Amino acid sequence: MNQGRPLEFDPHLALQKAMEVFWRRGYEAASLQNLLSAMAISKSSFYQTFGSKHELFQRCLQLFRERQVRLMTAALEQAPSGKEFLRTMLRSAASEVVADEPPKGCLIMNTATEFSGRDAIVADLVGKGASQFTEVFRCAIERAQSVGEIDSGKDAEVLARYVVTTISGLKTMAKAGMQATAIEDVAELALSALS
Amino acid sequence: MNQGRPLEFDPHLALQKAMEVFWRRGYEAASLQNLLSAMAISKSSFYQTFGSKHELFQRCLQLFRERQVRLMTAALEQAPSGKEFLRTMLRSAASEVVADEPPKGCLIMNTATEFSGRDAIVADLVGKGASQFTEVFRCAIERAQSVGEIDSGKDAEVLARYVVTTISGLKTMAKAGMQATAIEDVAELALSALS
DNA sequence: TGACTTAAGGACTGATCGGTACATAATTAC
DNA sequence: GTAATTATGTACCGATCAGTCCTTAAGTCA
Numbered sequence: 001m002n003q004g005r006p007l008e009f010d011p012h013l014a015l016q017k018a019m020e021v022f023w024r025r026g027y028e029a030a031s032l033q034n035l036l037s038a039m040a041i042s043k044s045s046f047y048q049t050f051g052s053k054h055e056l057f058q059r060c061l062q063l064f065r066e067r068q069v070r071l072m073t074a075a076l077e078q079a080p081s082g083k084e085f086l087r088t089m090l091r092s093a094a095s096e097v098v099a100d101e102p103p104k105g106c107l108i109m110n111t112a113t114e115f116s117g118r119d120a121i122v123a124d125l126v127g128k129g130a131s132q133f134t135e136v137f138r139c140a141i142e143r144a145q146s147v148g149e150i151d152s153g154k155d156a157e158v159l160a161r162y163v164v165t166t167i168s169g170l171k172t173m174a175k176a177g178m179q180a181t182a183i184e185d186v187a188e189l190a191l192s193a194l195s
Numbered sequence: 196m197n198q199g200r201p202l203e204f205d206p207h208l209a210l211q212k213a214m215e216v217f218w219r220r221g222y223e224a225a226s227l228q229n230l231l232s233a234m235a236i237s238k239s240s241f242y243q244t245f246g247s248k249h250e251l252f253q254r255c256l257q258l259f260r261e262r263q264v265r266l267m268t269a270a271l272e273q274a275p276s277g278k279e280f281l282r283t284m285l286r287s288a289a290s291e292v293v294a295d296e297p298p299k300g301c302l303i304m305n306t307a308t309e310f311s312g313r314d315a316i317v318a319d320l321v322g323k324g325a326s327q328f329t330e331v332f333r334c335a336i337e338r339a340q341s342v343g344e345i346d347s348g349k350d351a352e353v354l355a356r357y358v359v360t361t362i363s364g365l366k367t368m369a370k371a372g373m374q375a376t377a378i379e380d381v382a383e384l385a386l387s388a389l390s
Numbered sequence: 391t392g393a394c395t396t397a398a399g400g401a402c403t404g405a406t407c408g409g410t411a412c413a414t415a416a417t418t419a420c
Numbered sequence: 421g422t423a424a425t426t427a428t429g430t431a432c433c434g435a436t437c438a439g440t441c442c443t444t445a446a447g448t449c450a
Contacts, residue, residue, distance in 0.1 A: 198417065198418055198419095199416080199417060199418075200415065200416040200417050200418095201416075201417065203416095226406080226407070226408090227406095227407075227408060227409085228406085228407090238408095238409085238410095239410095242408095242409070242410080247408080247409080248408065248409090
């Protein structure tokens with residue numbers, strides 16, 4: 001068996017770089033030139049390895065979702081309590097405002113906003129992402145319920161959807177120019193609906 | 196004084212049509228062709244009247260904001276109570292899901308998501324929109340506070356920002372595929388943080 | 391060495407992007 | 421009528437879009 005000329009780049013690293021471009025610019029505004037520059041590969045390598053801009057985008061959405069779920073799951077495990085984890089997550093939009101400029105938000109929710117119903121494949125990936133995020137928050141809520149931080153009488157699934165909704169809203173508000181302190185106030189108020 | 200050849204179209208109607216295109220597709224994905232078709236005018240008329248795609252977009256953002264503030268203010272005036280108005284607004288994302296497909300969301304917040312920091316002029320218009328929406332909700336909350344529907348001890352400004360945030364989040368979730376019933380559950384839960 | 395396989399370089403594609411130039415049409419003022 | 425003014429139609433612009441094709445380079449295997 002022949003192996004041919006070896007790849008001169010790391011496909012996974014290139015994928016990460018592409019994800020960042022989509023994350024920052026969205027799908028439409030991310031030109032192939034933008035992507036190639038960030039990925040530091042040639043056009044031929046790009047099409048050979050990733051097929052098309054749309055296929056690359058799908059892979060970026062999946063990568064983002066996996067990465068995010070992994071990070072959140074790890075954070076939940078290490079958190080002092082379920083509620084503290086939720087507080088940290090709700091405050092994340094505020095951190096984003098003070099950290100890098102401008103805030104990038106969540107790639108999944110950005111994508112939901114950019115092309116809601118215009119692309120069935122993307123809509124499916126977005127829906128999958130949203131439900132997996134909800135799942136992590138449901139775990140956190142159940143953990144908080146088990147120690148009495150949150151009323152066990154409340155439906156954990158509804159609470160989880162509420163958390164996803166609020167975080168998504170806060171990230172949008174961060175992009176709309178809301179100050180970090182205001183975001184923290186709203187996050188704290190949102191938390192009060194959980195207990 | 197000479198008046199020259201009269202316009203063969205209604206500039207305000209054309210602007211409304213353009214706004215709908217931007218609302219549905221976003222800025223980048225709205226091509227000049229899309230806009231011209233919807234506005235039912237020629238390219239020459241377009242550039243003569245509106246200057247450029249970007250200027251048109253700015254006018255659409257302003258039109259949307261004015262329209263939205265007008266509609267919300269009227270709805271608040273006619274609402275049985277401040278809190279009932281807030282409930283209706285929070286449920287609007289659910290109505291959007293069952294009504295037209297796919298949901299369009301809020302043009303201002305869609306724009307915040309699409310190009311947060313990449314355009315200073317647009318960022319300014321987005322911020323102006325967000326604060327005017329907040330203002331309307333603050334009025335509703337103060338009205339609710341004055342009749343005891345909402346604890347007067349709470350900061351109306353923070354509550355108003357919370358409402359804007361939650362509605363924005365719900366509209367995003369609607370685009371991400373959340374069911375109408377789930378949206379209503381979350382909206383009701385969100386309301387509980389106000390009392 | 392040379393056959394084979396795969397990757398990268400670079401020229402090229404048709405389509406579309408937003409925008410312009412200019413001729414023509416429709417109106418008012420005189 | 422004619423001049424002046426403004427709107428529309430149409431051809432055109434360079435730039436860029438995503439994507440293809442074909443050559444060349446860099447490896448393995450015999």
